[in-house]
Amino acid sequence: MxxxxxxxxxxxxxxxxxxxxxxxxxxxxxxxxxxxxxxxxxxxxxxxxxxxxxxxxxxxxxxxxxxxxxxxxxxxxxxxxxxxxxxxxxxxxxxxxxxxxxxxxxxxxxxxxxLEREAVEHAMPGARRNALFVHPYEAFVQLWPQLQALAQERALQVAVIGGDLAAVELAMAVAQALNSPHGSRVSLISGDAPLLADQPAGLQRRVLSRLKAMHITVLQDRCVGLDGQAVELASGATLLCDAPLLALIAxxxxxxxxxxxxxxxxxxxxxxxxxxxxxxxxxxxxxxxxxxxxxxxxxxxxxxxxxGGNFKKAPVGPVRLRTVSCGDGHAIAAWGFLAIEGREVWNWKDRRDRRQLAALFTP
The missing domain is CATH 3.50.50.60 (FAD/NAD(P)-binding domain)
Structure with missing residues (x-):
């Protein structure tokens, strides 16, 4: 070139x-x-x-x-x-x-x-063959409809593997999408640390409550292998699983x-x-x-x-406003110690996300 x-x-x-x-x-x-x-x-x-x-x-x-x-x-x-x-x-x-x-x-x-797939495979033998990786996004959005179609035929046991906010959002979205018509069940394998321990207490409390309301099982454990029928956990337990979704931090x-x-x-x-x-x-x-x-x-x-010219400083520090999609037209927003949730929060998030996306592509 x-x-x-x-x-x-x-x-x-x-x-x-x-x-x-x-x-x-x-x-x-x-x-x-x-x-x-x-x-x-x-x-x-x-x-x-x-x-x-x-x-x-x-x-x-x-x-x-x-x-x-x-x-x-x-x-x-x-x-x-x-x-x-x-x-x-x-x-x-x-x-x-x-x-x-x-x-x-x-x-x-x-x-x-x-996600470096060789490293993931080393930590979780069988992941490359049996798991649906969220990254890269393009491959994931192409494969996701196949899982949806399978859930239309029978109830599935789905495991979302990951413990950050993105993994939590994905677990709730999967639970909403696959609940009907057969009542597929979702588990969230969050790793060794307590789920969202790095997040403000108000946000953590509301997310855990929402996961419970959606009947999502949270396992504070680590995936160490996948064989196509089950997820092997570090604790020695085995979780039956038709579809593991890898939502690890990339x-x-x-x-x-x-x-x-x-x-x-x-x-x-x-x-x-x-x-x-x-x-x-x-x-x-x-x-x-x-x-x-x-x-x-x-x-x-x-x-x-x-x-040539003068450089500018980039914004630094953590994002102060956190929003979490919870499925079923529901979302949580947290600003420091303050957290609110409900349909209006989802509507606000939807408008904001659409506006920001449109602005990227408007000359």
Whole structure:
């Protein structure tokens, strides 16, 4: 793959929310004297906030999965459908699974978090063959209707494996979607720690109450194997299971962690307040679950990195407002120690999510 060497080259890896904001800015303001390439395996954006609603049946697939083509065309960037195989941060070059090598002057990484399947298989033998992985989203949304169809034929025993808020939302969405007509049952295998121990007490209490009301069994245990008929637990117990769903916390892609960028003592990339790698300032990395305000900061800082100017600081700290879809038109919202729930919370969340998604793709 070749690019015009007389112009600087900005490469965007991943169609995450912040990178999409950059595309929107390019559509609005133009790319001036630089080449821009978007690398993403699928020409779609799937909204994580609305994914549980799709599973629950509140949204059709085309409401949560938006084609990138119109935005790509409007922005004037080159789209490459590929995964990244490796990053040479010193040589400023990414190697693609297509076999192409793509040089860059500035790189922006805003890719969907990944689960390293070999590591998962090592921890849970049988997972690769028997489990439905939530990541990548595109594969999950294609396979989910098959599980729905099976639940129309008979009652299923479903196990959602994961212990964060996303896994809890998925468990409740699955319980809503598969309850009829045969009364499929859902268990949540949350791991060794108490469920949502890192969340505010009010939110934790309301979520646990909702799980109980929906007859979702919560097991504070760890999955150590899957054989296609049951889930083996660290405690020695066995849970009969027709369909295990892996909703583990996904992490930074291996190609990025293995690129020689500066990392902390636990292996997490060190990113400064400008979203730059601390060791390679030409590489910008958007943290997982970054707030919507990150997009405008990333766009401004990429333009600064390419053409000069002043950098902006990205928003830092945890997201203060947490919302949890609970199925059946019900949601919980928590702000610090305050938590409220009900249908009105769901209606507000629905309006907010639709508005934010539409804003990403409106020039």
């Amino acid at each position: 070749t690019v015009n060497s007389s112009r600087k080259h900005l490469v965007l890896v991943g169609a995450g929310r912040a990178n999409l904001h950059v595309l929107k800015g390019l559509a609005r303001q133009g790319s001036a004297d630089m080449n821009v390439t978007l690398v993403a395996p699928q020409p779609y954006y799937i909204d994580p906030a609305m994914l549980p609603g799709y599973v629950a049946g509140d949204y059709a697939l085309d409401e949560v999965r938006i084609a990138l083509d119109p935005l790509v065309e409007a922005s004037g960037v080159t789209y490459v459908a590929a995964h990244v195989h490796s990053l040479d941060a010193t040589g400023r070059r990414i190697q693609l699974t297509s076999g192409d090598a793509l040089p860059y002057d500035v790189l922006s990484v805003d890719a969907e978090p990944t 992490g930074t892609p291996a190609w990025l962690t293995q690129a020689g960028l500066q990392a902390d003592e636990v292996g997490e990339l060190v990113v400064n307040e400008r979203l730059q790698s601390e060791s390679h300032r030409q590489v910008f990395v958007v943290p997982p679950h970054a707030p919507p305000e990150t997009g405008p900061v990333l766009e401004a800082n990429l333009r600064t990195a390419m053409g």
